Amino acid sequence: MTVHFHEEDLPDGVLEGTSDLAVDTETMGLITHRDRLCVVQISDGSGDEHLVRFSPGSDYEAPNLTRILADQNRTKLYHFGRFDLAAIQYYLGITAGPVFCTKIASKLVRTYTDRHGLKNLVDELLGESISKQQQSSDWGGPVLSEAQRDYAASDVRFLHRMRDELVIRLEREGRMEMAQACFDFLPTRAQLDIAGWSEHDIFSHM
Template sequence: MTVHFHEEDLPAGVLADGPVAVDTETMGLITPRDRLCVVQISDGNGDEHLVRFAKGSTYDAPNLKAVLADPSRVKIYHFARFDLAAIAYYLGVVAAPVFCTKIASKMTRTYTDRHGLKNLIEELLGESISKQQQSSDWGAPELNDAQREYAASDVRYLHRLRDILIERLAREDRLELAQACYDFLPARARLDIAGWADQDIFSHE
């Protein structure tokens, strides 16, 4: 298991075929204001790749964009809504089709309100991760070892979680409904960017 660090783009040919786990680190939670700093990606075979974008980056990352935009590759996220918005706004691609472990958790683990990635990993995989670096400065000129490990851990477990959650969705007869949610997520991300992040446009209000 190795964490690979890259500047500005993903090297060609480093990922195996099939689904990829994806996450992002930004300067904050408001997409147009808080720039994209890191994209993490893994093919599930034991290595994680971190692509860092420096201040002033043009986000010209053709290899990374090709993987993210590939319609034959499922992208596995935890809270895909946020990552899709950041990727669309800064990299200019729709990183779909989608599987979101947070949505799958909410649709299957209805016995709890604890749907964070740390909670999922602890319950479903019996392992533990640290979230200490979650609010650290991702725009710093250098990322320290703790930040790199944190970023890698956010994609390290997603393939295994997806396998378990698919089984649970099937057991509860919610696979089709979950897929409909995933299919809508790119539009949900566009609504967030366009200014409807905090409004339910489907509400009667």
């Protein structure tokens, strides 16, 4: 298991293939228009993770990364994909799908709990633990610490295995079709967030 660090784009030839990709992002905050995209984490499930860091003032021209993320033949695995899809769409200009979101899957099958965070899922589904200590750190600084790099990598390290376990449960409970419909809608949900409907449910009566 190795964490590879890159500036502004993936190198040529990295993560080529047909495997599904685990994806996550780190930003300066939670408001997409205001808080710039700093890091994209990506893994094909082979054991290594790749971090692509964008500097202040970046033009976000990352042809290798964007081509791989936009490949419609490779499913992208997220945890709370709604946020990451919006950040990637806003800054990189692409829709990084098709989508599987472990948080949505968890909410559909782990109805016995209200704890659907990544840490909770890794603990219950895989019997492993991750630290969230660096979650609120400064991702825009000139240097990312080893602790930050390991935290960022851990956000994609477990998603392939978690997806496999959640699919078993979705199929067992007869909710796979409903889950897939939710996943298919996520890029549109991200577009709504970017367009200004992040706090308004257009499906509600009010």
